[in-house]
Each structure stands twice: as C-alpha cells, then as structure tokens.
Amino acid sequence: MSERKTPSRTNRTQISRRDFLKVGAAAGGGLFLEFAVPSAGGAKTGVSAGHEFSPNAFIRIDRKGAVTLIMPQVEMGQGIYTSIAMILAEELDVRLETVTLEAAPPNDALYRNPVLGFQVTGGSTSIRAFWMPLRRAGASARAMLVEAAAQDWKVEPAVCSTAAGAVIHATSGRRLPYGSLVDRAAQLKPPANPTLKTLADFRLVGTAARRLDTPEKVTGKALFGIDALPPGVKFATLIASPVLGGRVIRVDDATARAMPGVRQIVVLDDLVAVVADHTWAAKQGLDSLNITWDDGPNANVTTEEILEQLKAASLRTGVVAKSVGDVATALNVANRVEVTYQVPFLAHAPMEPMNCTVHVKPDGCEIWVGNQVLTRTQAIAAEITGLPKDKVIVHNHLIGGGFGRRLEVDGIAKSVRIAQKVDGPVKVTWTREEDIQKALYRPFYFDRFEVALTGAKITAWKHRVVGSSILARWAPPAFVNGVDRDAVEGAVNLPYDVPNFHVEYVRQEPPGIQTQFWRGVGPTHNVFVTESLVDELAHRAGKDPVSFRRDQLGRAPRLLACLDLVASKAGWGQVLPRRVGRGVAIQDVFGTNLATVTEVEVDEQGEVYVKRVVCAVDCGIVVNPDTVVAQIEGGMIFGLTAALHSEITLAKGRIQQSNFNNYRMMRINEAPKIEVHLIRSVEAPGGIGEPGTAAAAPALANALFAATGVRLRKLPVDRKALAAGKSA
Amino acid sequence: MIDLQINGEIKHVDAPDRMPLLWVLRDLLGLTGTKFGCGIAQCGACTVHLNGNAVRSCVLPIGSIGTRAITTIEGVRATPSGASVQQAWLAAEVVQCGYCQSGQIMSASALLTTTPHPTDAEIDAAMAGNICRCGTYVRIRAAIKSAAQLAAMRGTDGDRTDNV
Ligand code: FES
Ligand code: FES
Numbered sequence: 033m034s035e036r037k038t039p040s041r042t043n044r045t046q047i048s049r050r051d052f053l054k055v056g057a058a059a060g061g062g063l064f065l066e067f068a069v070p071s072a073g074g075a076k077t078g079v080s081a082g083h084e085f086s087p088n089a090f091i092r093i094d095r096k097g098a099v100t101l102i103m104p105q106v107e108m109g110q111g112i113y114t115s116i117a118m119i120l121a122e123e124l125d126v127r128l129e130t131v132t133l134e135a136a137p138p139n140d141a142l143y144r145n146p147v148l149g150f151q152v153t154g155g156s157t158s159i160r161a162f163w164m165p166l167r168r169a170g171a172s173a174r175a176m177l178v179e180a181a182a183q184d185w186k187v188e189p190a191v192c193s194t195a196a197g198a199v200i201h202a203t204s205g206r207r208l209p210y211g212s213l214v215d216r217a218a219q220l221k222p223p224a225n226p227t228l229k230t231l232a233d234f235r236l237v238g239t240a241a242r243r244l245d246t247p248e249k250v251t252g253k254a255l256f257g258i259d260a261l262p263p264g265v266k267f268a269t270l271i272a273s274p275v276l277g278g279r280v281i282r283v284d285d286a287t288a289r290a291m292p293g294v295r296q297i298v299v300l301d302d303l304v305a306v307v308a309d310h311t312w313a314a315k316q317g318l319d320s321l322n323i324t325w326d327d328g329p330n331a332n333v334t335t336e337e338i339l340e341q342l343k344a345a346s347l348r349t350g351v352v353a354k355s356v357g358d359v360a361t362a363l364n365v366a367n368r369v370e371v372t373y374q375v376p377f378l379a380h381a382p383m384e385p386m387n388c389t390v391h392v393k394p395d396g397c398e399i400w401v402g403n404q405v406l407t408r409t410q411a412i413a414a415e416i417t418g419l420p421k422d423k424v425i426v427h428n429h430l431i432g433g434g435f436g437r438r439l440e441v442d443g444i445a446k447s448v449r450i451a452q453k454v455d456g457p458v459k460v461t462w463t464r465e466e467d468i469q470k471a472l473y474r475p476f477y478f479d480r481f482e483v484a485l486t487g488a489k490i491t492a493w494k495h496r497v498v499g500s501s502i503l504a505r506w507a508p509p510a511f512v513n514g515v516d517r518d519a520v521e522g523a524v525n526l527p528y529d530v531p532n533f534h535v536e537y538v539r540q541e542p543p544g545i546q547t548q549f550w551r552g553v554g555p556t557h558n559v560f561v562t563e564s565l566v567d568e569l570a571h572r573a574g575k576d577p578v579s580f581r582r583d584q585l586g587r588a589p590r591l592l593a594c595l596d597l598v599a600s601k602a603g604w605g606q607v608l609p610r611r612v613g614r615g616v617a618i619q620d621v622f623g624t625n626l627a628t629v630t631e632v633e634v635d636e637q638g639e640v641y642v643k644r645v646v647c648a649v650d651c652g653i654v655v656n657p658d659t660v661v662a663q664i665e666g667g668m669i670f671g672l673t674a675a676l677h678s679e680i681t682l683a684k685g686r687i688q689q690s691n692f693n694n695y696r697m698m699r700i701n702e703a704p705k706i707e708v709h710l711i712r713s714v715e716a717p718g719g720i721g722e723p724g725t726a727a728a729a730p731a732l733a734n735a736l737f738a739a740t741g742v743r744l745r746k747l748p749v750d751r752k753a754l755a756a757g758k759s760a
Numbered sequence: 761m762i763d764l765q766i767n768g769e770i771k772h773v774d775a776p777d778r779m780p781l782l783w784v785l786r787d788l789l790g791l792t793g794t795k796f797g798c799g800i801a802q803c804g805a806c807t808v809h810l811n812g813n814a815v816r817s818c819v820l821p822i823g824s825i826g827t828r829a830i831t832t833i834e835g836v837r838a839t840p841s842g843a844s845v846q847q848a849w850l851a852a853e854v855v856q857c858g859y860c861q862s863g864q865i866m867s868a869s870a871l872l873t874t875t876p877h878p879t880d881a882e883i884d885a886a887m888a889g890n891i892c893r894c895g896t897y898v899r900i901r902a903a904i905k906s907a908a909q910l911a912a913m914r915g916t917d918g919d920r921t922d923n924v
Pocket of ligand 2: 861892
C-alpha cells in the first residue's frame with residue numbers, strides 16, 4: 033500500500049487548519065504569503081516552528097519539500113480529488129504520487145465555487161469552475177519558487193525551468209528542490225499574471241493517472257462520515273414524522289427504556305430518536321416505541337392528486353424562458369403534434385445512508401459528516417445552537433455517494449437538534465427506510481408540447497415545463513423573473529435549428545413533499561422529453577432518427593461529430609432481430625457534448641434487457657480520460673436504474689417505497705456493456721458527472737420504440753405496455 | 761460474553777446473541793470497513809466471510825456463528841484470492857465513491873475461492889446481491905476476470921505477496 037494520504041485520514045488536523053485560516057484571512061485577505069505552522073501541522077511534518085510556503089489557499093510546501101494540496105471540492109466518487117490534484121501538480125510541476133491531499137475547511141471566501149457562488153460541489157461544475165483558478169494557483173507558486181532559486185543563483189528566472197518538485201538551471205546543471213526554497217519563496221509577492229503552461233506542455237493533465245483516493249477504499253480504511261467514532265460516541269437512530277409537516281403527539285417508551293443498551297429517548301416536535309450503546313440497540317429501541325403522530329395538513333396527499341395539479345397547471349400560460357421567431361403562426365400547419373410527457377419523483381438512495389455525528393458543548397459544536405455544502409453545514413449548526421460560526425468545527429469526510437442528496441443540510445439540522453439533548457458526541461444513522469422515506473426528491477415534472485413539422489424539419493417547437501422550483505428554495509437569488517433556470521436547462525438550449533422556438537416554465541409546488549437536485553438535475557428530465565419527442569418526429573417524418581437529427585444540427589458541429597462517431601461505432605443501420613432495437617439520443621448540457629446509442633431486447637412479456645450502450649463524448653480538454661469514462665459508465669447505470677425501475681409515490685401523505693426490495697436498483701446481472709469513445713478537443717473543459725445520467729432514459733426509450741413500436745411518454749418504463757401484442 | 765474469531769484473532773464481545781455481526785464489527789470493535797446499506801440482506805454492503813463463504817452480516821446474529829472464522833475487508837488480504845482482487849480492483853480503477861466496494865471485494869474474493877475462473881454468468885450470479893449505486897458494474901466484471909488471472913499466477917509462483 034502506498035503512503036498516499038487522503039483527506040479521510042487528515043481531517044483530524046482540521047482544527048489547526050481552521051486556526052491558520054483565521055490568522056491568514058485577518059492578515060492577508062485570503063491570500064497567504066507566509067504563516068506560522070500550526071502545532072498539529074508542525075508535529076505532522078516534524079519541522080518544529082519552521083515555515084511553510086503557502087502562496088494561496090490551495091498549496092502548502094514545507095521545508096522538507098512535502099507538498100500538500102488543499103481540495104476545495106468534496107470527493108463522492110467522481111474522482112475530483114485526483115483531477116484537482118492533477119491540475120495543481122501539472123502547473124506546480126510536482127509528481128502526483130508525492131502530494132498529500134487535505135480537505136478544505138468551510139470557508140466561502142477562500143473556497144467559493146466560481147460557477148455557483150459559494151463553497152459547493154455539485155452540478156458537474158468542479159472542473160469547469162476550478163480549471164483556471166487552480167492552474168493559476170499552481171503556476172503562481174511555481175513562478176515564486178523559480179524566482180527564489182534565480183535569486184539564489186543570481187540568474188534571470190527566465191533561464192530556469194522546473195521538473196518533479198525542483199527548480200533547474202540547465203546551463204550550469206544546478207538544481208534546487210522546492211523544499212530548500214520555501215523560506216525565500218515565502219518572502220516574495222505572488223505574480224499578478226503567472227504564465228500558464230500551454231496544452232502541449234502538459235505532462236500529467238490528459239493522462240489516465242491513478243486515482244489517489246482508491247487504495248484506502250479497497251482495504252476498508254477509507255473513512256466516510258458514517259465511520260466517525262469520536263471518543264465516547266453514542267449511537268442513535270431516528271424516525272421523523274411519516275407525513276411531511278406532521279408532529280409527535282405522544283410516545284410510549286416503556287419497553288424501550290427497559291432494553292439493554294438503550295440510554296435515552298429524545299422526543300422533539302417532529303421526530304423521535306433513540307440513543308444507545310450501539311446502533312442495533314438504538315434500532316431495537318426505536319422499533320419498540322409506540323408513537324402517536326398528528327399527520328397535519330398533508331395527511332391525505334397522493335401522487336394522483338399531485339399529478340392532477342401538474343396537469344391542470346400545464347394548461348396555464350407560463351413564464352417565458354426563451355422565445356425565438358413566431359411559434360403561434362408556425363404551429364398553424366397540418367403536420368402538428370401535441371403530446372405530454374411526465375417523469376416521477378425519485379429518491380437518491382446513495383449507498384451510504386444519511387448520517388451525521390455531532391457533539392454539542394456549551395461553547396462549541398463539532399460535526400463529523402460527508403457533505404457537499406460545508407459552509408451551509410456550519411451555518412445551520414450555528415443557527416440551531418446559537419453559537420458563532422467559528423465555534424462550529426466541521427470534519428468533512430469522504431462521501432459514500434452524493435447524487436445531490438448531500439447538497440442539503442436537513443440531516444445535519446436533525447442531528448444537531450438531537451445532539452443538543454445528548455451529553456457527549458452522538459452518531460445519528462438513518463435506517464435505509466428513513467433515508468428513502470424522509471428525504472427530498474427529484475421533482476415530478478409534467479411537460480406539454482406543441483410542435484410542427486414541415487417536410488423533415490422541425491419548424492415550430494413550443495414546450496411548457498411544469499414542476500416545482502428547486503432554485504427558488506435552494507438559491508433564491510438565482511430564481512429570476514419566475515423562471516427556474518435548472519428546470520428548463522436542456523429545454524431552452526435544444527441543439528437543433530428550429531426557427532420558431534418557445535419554452536415556458538410553470539412553477540407548481542406539490543403538497544406534502546419537498547424537492548431537490550438529483551444527479552443530472554434539469555437536463556435529466558429535459559433531455560428525456562425533448563429527445564424522445566425528436567425521435568417521434570423523425571418517425572413521423574419517415575426519416576431515420578440519426579439522419580433526421582444530422583440534418584438539423586447546423587449550429588452544433590461538436591455534437592454532430594459525436595453523433596457521427598457514435599453511429600459508426602454502434603453499427604447504426606444494421607438489421608436487427610425481432611424485438612431488438614437501437615435508440616439514439618444527443619445532448620449538449622453541462623458544457624459537454626454527448627451522443628448515445630442504446631441497444632435493447634424486449635421479451636414477449638415486456639421485460640427489458642439492455643444489451644449495449646455506446647457513447648461518443650466531447651467534453652473539451654480532458655483532465656483524466658479514465659475518470660471521464662468511469663463517470664459516463666456510472667452516470668449511465670444511474671440513469672438506466674431510474675428509467676427502468678424508479679418511482680417514488682405517495683399515499684396518505686406517506687412515501688410508499690422504503691428499501692431496496694421495493695425501490696429497486698439495477699444490479700450487475702442487468703448492467704449492459706458500455707463503450708465510451710472520447711473525441712479529442714482543445715475547447716474549455718465540460719462537466720462529466722451528470723451527462724451520462726441525462727442520456728440514459730431517452731436513448732433507452734427510443735430503443736424500446738425501435739424494438740416494439742411503443743412510445744413511452746412517462747417513466748419508469750411500463751413493461752405491460754411493452755408486452756407483445758400491445759404494439760402500436 | 762461471546763468469543764468471535766475475526767481476521768485470525770479471538771475477540772471477546774459483550775453483546776446479546778441476537779445482535780447482528782455488522783453492528784458488533786462497526787460499533788463495538790471499530791472495524792468500520794464493513795458497511796451498513798440496507799439492514800435487510802438486499803444490498804451486500806455488509807458482506808463478510810464466514811469460513812470463506814460470503815454472508816450478509818446485517819442479518820447474521822452473532823449467537824449463530826460459533827467457532828466459524830470471520831473475515832472482514834480489513835483481513836481479506838490474507839485470504840487465497842483477497843490480495844488478487846484488491847490489486848485487480850485498483851488496476852481496473854473500479855472504485856468510485858467506494859462505499860459498496862468492501863462488500864463487492866468480499867463477494868468477489870469468495871467467488872474466486874470456490875470458482876477460480878468464473879464465466880460472466882457465474883460472476884453475475886455471485887455478484888447480483890451487491891448493489892453499486894455509482895454503477896461500477898462494468899469494471900467489476902473486468903476486474904474479477906483479471907483477479908482470476910492474477911490469482912492463477914500467484915498460485916504458480918508460490919505465495920507472492922505483492923502490495924496492493
Ligand atoms: S446492509 Fe446487509 S445486505 Fe445491505
Ligand atoms: S462505488 Fe459508490 S456505491 Fe459502489
């Protein structure tokens with residue numbers, strides 16, 4: 033096992049790191065030229081009371097030459113620790129295997145995601161947001177180290193170069209390792225405009241470098257939030273009101289109190305938790321409680337009621353998100369299509385169930401968790417406890433799957449409220465049932481289309497998106513003029529040449545259920561509905577779905593190249609056996625162009641076998657090609673799982689799914705072969721965590737149409753509709 | 761007190777007979793490599809070996825274990841195919857978030873011990889109890905095949921102890 037250190041192991045230095053940041057922020061307004069090594073850090077490196085070189089918030093180099101890279105983004109499987117380290121190491125010119133990674137503490141000033149405006153990992157933005165800032169951070173540090181060496185040698189910096197953590201003077205053959213330059217470099221001013229490497233100079237970026245976080249993950253040593261075990265920790269599990277907005281009326285806890293290992297029953301307004309010596313006793317205790325709930329105003333909510341509300345709302349005029357040409361007139365033709373599509377609520381169900389360990393003390397609060405929004409985690413704990421933010425220490429951990437779920441702090445809020453009643457640290461672990469049933473969900477969307485074909489061209493396209501607004505709740509300033517940009521992403525930027533184009537948004541909040549981002553966000557819904565409809569139009573025009581698309585991509589040469597590549601790699605146009613079909617879908621979302629061909633077979637009963645998925649992707653400059661492939665593969669499985677199996681429904685205000693027995697996941701025996709072909713590009717990097725998920729459902733649904741003649745306008749896939757003899 | 765043989769060591773555990781092994785490992789012994797995912801034998805995150813066979817520790821009462829040897833992810837490297845599986849997992853870059861991977865590796869190493877050269881169908885059958893929400897299935901299939909080859913090489917080379 034290599035000696036690489038991942039932040040899962042270094043979190044315990046976080047307190048000192050926070051102290052350092054406070055000092056730095058006061059002294060240097062967010063840029064650190066020099067600072068005293070905090071005690072824990074000093075002990076760690078063995079350089080007592082020495083200096084480190086820390087030209088910015090992302091890099092520290094000590095006198096021994098040990099390089100620590102501070103990770104502004106959280107690792108939840110997407111490989112971002114490695115990709116960010118690669119970008120920094122490339123411009124800094126250090127070997128990737130020699131760096132130590134450290135998770136950034138909560139600090140919006142230093143670690144703000146430039147795309148989203150605060151410290152957050154989400155929306156497939158990490159590389160897009162940090163590509164240039166991190167390159168500059170690395171290049172700036174390298175320039176200062178070169179300057180330091182040049183001063184030492186009394187030569188011009190321009191005649192020095194760098195390689196593998198050292199400055200080199202080629203003509204004299206002299207070489208100074210970075211560690212020996214730390215003190216001098218720390219005296220220098222960072223350059224205003226450091227020179228960046230050219231693409232041709234890249235040695236690391238663009239290679240399939242080994243991931244830094246995986247060695248500990250195959251030995252069980254990696255620490256996720258759920259693995260936190262601070263000394264003296266007690267274990268709790270909880271049940272929140274089964275209906276959103278419900279309240280506890282009465283709790284009969286006589287049996288639980290008598291159970292061995294049960295320490296405490298915490299009854300709050302809207303939830304009950306049992307605290308015990310271990311999680312199993314807590315669960316046994318919880319199961320023995322007799323709780324009387326007041327279900328409140330949402331006691332009778334059903335999915336059917338919500339759908340009726342969405343349908344009714346879809347008949348209202350919405351807020352215009354984009355309008356080009358004259359749709360009303362252009363729709364006035366013979367070949368006009370009116371259809372509706374719908375997609376259900378979905379749970380995230382990351383493999384690591386929701387959990388949070390909290391220690392509330394009179395003068396401070398400590399939190400051990402894996403979360404995508406660290407500063408919000410800190411803020412909510414401060415708000416609940418009444419403590420100042422700087423008294424809330426957050427130890428962020430590796431995340432056992434995010435998919436958007438950990439962009440929220442509802443679980444942290446519940447855990448802090450429970451911990452306020454407990455003496456000492458308490459780990460609150462959600463049962464899978466609680467994780468699935470008391471969550472926030474992907475919105476239920478209902479889409480109404482009116483479109484017109486003239487020959488084999490789309491001449492009018494009117495799309496009304498109806499659903500709840502996540503942005504209005506999650507980032508109110510981003511909800512401008514009544515349009516939820518996320519809800520219409522992928523709809524407003526349809527890649528085709530449509531002269532008369534109109535997209536509207538109608539906000540309709542469902543009762544009894546809260547909605548939030550889910551992997552693929554807006555595009556996961558919009559690419560499904562638009563690419564399914566484009567497929568319908570191709571067939572209606574009597575055209576092959578690939579050529580129908582090809583002929584209308586005048587504005588999208590990169591996407592066209594993806595489409596052509598995927599068609600050739602997939603063998604598009606081959607004659608296939610009965611009830612086997614191929615479907616195509618294309619998209620330009622998250623700054624990434626992707627074309628997908630999926631092949632399915634459908635048996636007589638309507639059971640679906642996904643046999644093969646072929647993708648062609650142009651995501652601009654690639655940092656790590658193997659990570660890009662892995663994200664497309666994983667994103668595709670995530671999207672196929674939802675399209676084939678997933679639906680969250682409500683009856684009597686309660687979520688009806690509870691665990692993997694009734695909220696089914698795709699398993700290895702159902703997983704198709706997936707081929708990913710990358711197109712070389714020098715364009716700016718695009719996002720890659722979510723495109724695969726967005727592509728899954730439309731390519732699948734179009735393949736199912738090709739195999740059976742049945743058009744599916746809602747998800748998940750309805751097997752009964754696909755059974756033999758039902759064909760249209 | 762119950763005595764359990766875990767990764768070659770005897771552990772004295774003060775816990776009720778009915779308590780599932782998963783929580784003994786995680787909460788009482790601090791062996792947090794074994795994960796909780798569902799609690800109802802549906803996801804495989806909690807997979808450990810009992811005398812070399814893959815079992816779901818979330819539904820395994822400790823009172824039922826007796827003298828059978830327990831192996832967890834922390835000890836799998838010492839089993840006949842454990843190191844090969846770990847090495848193949850890294851070489852194929854199977855891992856994403858990693859949360860399911862302890863269970864995947866335990867299931868895969870148990871499979872290779874009984875079936876040194878599994879077919880696709882045998883892999884699917886042995887691994888279908890392990891959910892990966894990150895969708896690493898394509899690479900799991902490939903890694904199991906290369907682990908089989910690695911294990912075969914180790915077998916002919918004697919007991920090689922490559923680092924994983
Ligand atoms: S936790 Fe045991 S199978 Fe899921
Ligand atoms: S790697 Fe994340 S659940 Fe499998």
